[in-house]
């Protein structure tokens with residue numbers, strides 16, 4: 104899977120609930136080294152404040168850099184500082200919940216839509232553009248998405264951005280094949296994180312997921328299953344996989360309608 108001592112950049116750490124944190128821990132379990140990015144110095148303090156379970160020694164050992172992905176100069180500078188990498192995780196999204204998510208799809212807040220597109224989609228291209236320089240012998244880029252094949256209640260513009268993100272994954276896979284850099288997306292079912300709690304109606308979506316998913320889905324503990332796929336896509340067992348969006352969602356995206364009682368013997 105992951106070769107010991109290979110270095111991976113994991114972008115999008117907010118707290119220990121972040122998908123980025125689960126992916127980073129899983130990389131370390133396989134012997135890889137992790138550099139995390141947070142959005143700014145302030146977010147590093149937020150991370151430490153929200154991580155009372157981590158000892159001072161654990162905090163000290165973490166390698167954390169800063170990068171606001173809306174700033175191309177910061178992305179460029181980041182990759183001047185990381186050294187060579189085996190892979191990059193892009194686990195970043197943002198949309199103003201008041202204007203881009205919620206009960207009403209239509210909005211006048213065009214600047215908010217553009218900002219959320221820039222952060223949640225375009226930034227992956229910027230990361231690939233500058234990140235490819237530090238993967239001279241090839242590597243893997245993994246981003247995080249949510250089923251864009253359907254329109255979900257409340258998810259509104261983020262659903263549109265995720266569709267664009269998945270198209271971007273295919274375009275980047277095409278562009279970077281010659282660099283032996285693979286680009287893939289992990290499409291996760293609902294997971295309890297800070298970004299998720301900002302989605303109005305997330306609780307309902309999560310509840311509905313449990314009813315439509317053929318496999319049991321646990322919004323807390325299944326983060327590890329999502330991290331497992333990300334690490335598989337980063338590692339050497341997925342060498343010929345690129346341009347793909349692969350689902351870890353209990354199968355909800357593959358079936359139609361609620362599961363019936365005879366289909367849920369485990370309940």
Ligand SMILES: NC(=O)c1ccc[n+]([C@@H]2O[C@H](COP(=O)([O-])OP(=O)(O)OC[C@H]3O[C@@H](n4cnc5c(N)ncnc54)[C@H](O)[C@@H]3O)[C@@H](O)[C@H]2O)c1
Nearest residue numbers: 115116117121122171172194195196247248293294296298
């Ligand atoms: N939680 C879910 O249910 C779920 C499901 C599928 C996909 N995802 C995706 O997983 C990814 C990670 O989200 P999460 O659920 O771990 O939540 P999270 O809130 O822990 O992570 C989101 C991260 O994006 C970062 N970010 C926002 N704007 C940024 C900017 N300008 N520059 C740099 N970083 C910025 C935040 O600081 C945060 O670290 C997102 O792409 C999200 O859409 C989440």
